[in-house]
């Protein structure tokens with residue numbers, strides 16, 4: 169098994185897309201589960217787990233000790249009867265999507281960054297644009313293989329071990345039982361949440377590890393439940409003169425979807441005026457008077473595209489005078505162009521940091537849907553104030569927006585921090601979450617504590633202590649030991 173101590177090899181693994189930096193004594197790249205087991209049993213030191221390095225919370229950034237990267241875990245098998253894809257953790261989301269489509273299927277959540285690994289995706293319970301309709305990754309996972317810090321391998325299938333009366337009992341291979349407390353903990357009233365361990369009354373053991381950000385075990389493989397590709401999908405970019413019009417339309421989508429009057433979209437994504445300004449530098453055809461836009465996709469039967477479009481156009485003319493300027497994509501290639509149009513925003517943020525050496529602070533907050541208009545108004549005020557030092561976009565269908573504040577010096581940093589903290593206070597005041605999809609990592613631990621309180625953090629600590637008594641795995645990620 170390759171083990172490296174040469175700094176030049178280790179350094180690229182000491183960062184992620186948050187641009188933070190860490191250090192480690194050693195990088196280990198095992199070829200097999202047995203090698204990871206052997207490594208975990210033979211060392212006493214701290215271990216940081218490394219996936220694709222696209223994380224935005226600094227979770228894979230080491231704080232000394234060893235890094236274990238599962239990048240060589242690339243095996244896949246497909247069960248055509250069940251439409252289940254079993255993938256080892258090093259497989260990228262790009263490969264998951266490619267393989268799924270070869271079998272006429274897809275993996276629904278579609279997190280934006282396809283360079284992410286399956287291990288990282290499970291560890292953060294990633295979600296994506298299509299989570300509007302399909303939820304986060306955990307809803308599409310039927311089994312996982314997890315290795316505990318003591319080198320014990322567990323194969324967990326959904327439904328096999330669930331909490332009863334506030335306790336989840338996990339039998340160990342050695343005949344012991346791990347007894348994990350699962351107290352009733354209030355959860356935010358948002359449609360997405362990736363902040364903290366997933367503790368619900370009938371907790372399934374799988375869901376404890378999914379979203380645990382590598383703090384409880386090493387996920388070595390996952391079995392994903394794929395869905396059959398829909399017959400047809402139509403994508404649209406709809407332009408609005410104001411963000412207010414846009415919010416009214418999103419609210420109408422919710423209303424109509426609840427009442428089942430229109431074909432429901434599978435994603436509802438937002439481009440604010442600042443993101444349209446960025447996109448105008450990359451592409452032509454955005455109407456001059458557009459100050460907000462939505463990207464939507466609708467699944468439908470292959471013979472009713474006209475009916476679907478008629479329904480949507482009949483409806484959106486009441487909300488935007490720019491309805492005739494809508495971009496429509498019915499083909500795979502056309503829809504891929506719209507997807508890339510959206511992906512250019514988060515990847516542009518990342519490129520800007522690398523190119524300019526600027527830093528940024530970015531929100532991943534979501535609020536209950538009833539606060540959507542207030543949310544957009546609050547962010548819009550900061551867009552005015554920050555000009556090109558802020559880009560705002562996100563999953564508006566889930567009342568979940570990403571505001572990225574860039575800064576180049578101390579005073580800009582203070583200004584960005586103030587804006588971030590004001591938006592955080594608003595989020596918590598209305599019962600929202602400090603992280604809807606990126607997770608907590610090393611960066612947002614204090615915000616998680618503010619959100620869930622000390623008692624809940626103590627529960628997380630007790631669970632960690634049960635499964636990883638020497639605090640070796642991803643120590644200092646999500647919550648601290650003391």
Ligand SMILES: Cc1cc2nc3c(=O)[nH]c(=O)nc-3n(C[C@H](O)[C@H](O)[C@H](O)COP(=O)(O)OP(=O)(O)OC[C@H]3O[C@@H](n4cnc5c(N)ncnc54)[C@H](O)[C@@H]3O)c2cc1C
Pocket residue numbers: 184185216217218219220221222223224226227228238257278279280281283284285286287288289290291292293294295296297381382383385386387388514515518605606609642645
């Ligand atoms: C441009 C861009 C767009 C993005 N868009 C989205 C989005 O739409 N939705 C979204 O949810 N996220 C998004 N992200 C964030 C990121 O892609 C996800 O958090 C992703 O799931 C991280 O996967 P990774 O393999 O890169 O993990 P890493 O960054 O390597 O690690 C993330 C965490 O997982 C842990 N980990 C990694 N592998 C394992 C394992 N095998 N077992 C246990 N723990 C492990 C790490 O220790 C760390 O705590 C985006 C990031 C970028 C840069």
